[in-house]
Amino acid sequence: MFFVPGILITIATFPGVIVHELAHQLFCRWFKIPVFRVVYFRAGNPAGYVQHEIISNKWHSMMISVGPFFVNTILGALIAFPAAMPVFVFNNANPLDYLLIYLGVSIAMHAFPSTGDAKSILNDLKEPETPVWVKIVGYPVIGLIYVGSLGSFFWLDLIYGGAVAVGLPNLIVKLFA
Template identity: 35%
Template sequence: MLPEPLLSALLLVFITAIIAAAIAGLGTVLWIVLQLAAAPGVVVHEFAHAIACRLIGVRIHEVVYFRFGEPAGYVRHEQPERYHNAFVIGVAPFLVNTVVAFGALLAFADLVTTTGIVTPSNGVFPAVDPGAASRELLVGAVALAWLGLAIGVHAFPSTGDANALWAQTRTRWRRSPLVLLGIPFVLVVYVVSLLSWLWADVLYAIGLLLLAFAVVGSPLV
């Protein structure tokens, strides 16, 4: 029979292992949930890259609109012959995601205000009454909010987008001095992509939401 101190130590190790496995399992489930929640934004982001390539005649080698991995999506294409084509491909997601996200959030804001689900108040937060609408309308409202925020969060250029655009700028500015005019914009793209680490992309999506409520005549702040 094992000594009591050794038995206690083995029991403690066993319990610790179970707790660690449970935490790891919950972490994996949470990661999958977050990936799925962000999927619409990733799909629209990569679609914007792909449609920009097709519109300007840049051949696409491979498109992955969404996957469980890093990166969650990507578009591999040939190197554009003109700098402005590379610039268009790089910034296309910001424009497309912003327009699509704002459209969804505008529809959400109009739906919840006209049905009385959300009513601006004199306090810090608006009054929310889920019982003011049917279950179907609530589901529709949640879907619109989810799509708008998920797509808005992924409007910012990724680090890969910024790196690709900066590489194009460094290799072409000697041959075409006009490229220098685009450097301020490239720097903005690069800074914006880095700010995503500080949740600036989330704040941007929230800003689109607040703007949508302001446009429908029911500002939240």
């Protein structure tokens, strides 16, 4: 293992950060939550953020927090998929194919919600008016977010990005080829 400062990873994979924040904003719009400010990317901590109105519906709040997991995973796979066959099957890739693989991996590796998102969910779950079923779903989600955060120290986010953008298209091509 080697150590690379997080800011360098963030800069190298900035498309994933942008899509992550866009996903938060998309879920806010979907649930009709007013958004006050969006920073899609900056060289700092956090690398991006969305400021929105306080959310009364706890399920909506949790979905806004985990929205990037769904959006980044799906978009990362879809972007990389057209490049999978030229790169991995036909061995006749061009620079655009490698660019699509890079974009797919960088987007998918930013799918994990942040610990800030986990803290937001936890604050909602502690409130007495939060429905029990939201708490039943929410606490394991928080645990998974923290496991993902801890795993990023061991490059879990890059492994996930590669699995989504390279492994999944490869698997689909092998199943149907």
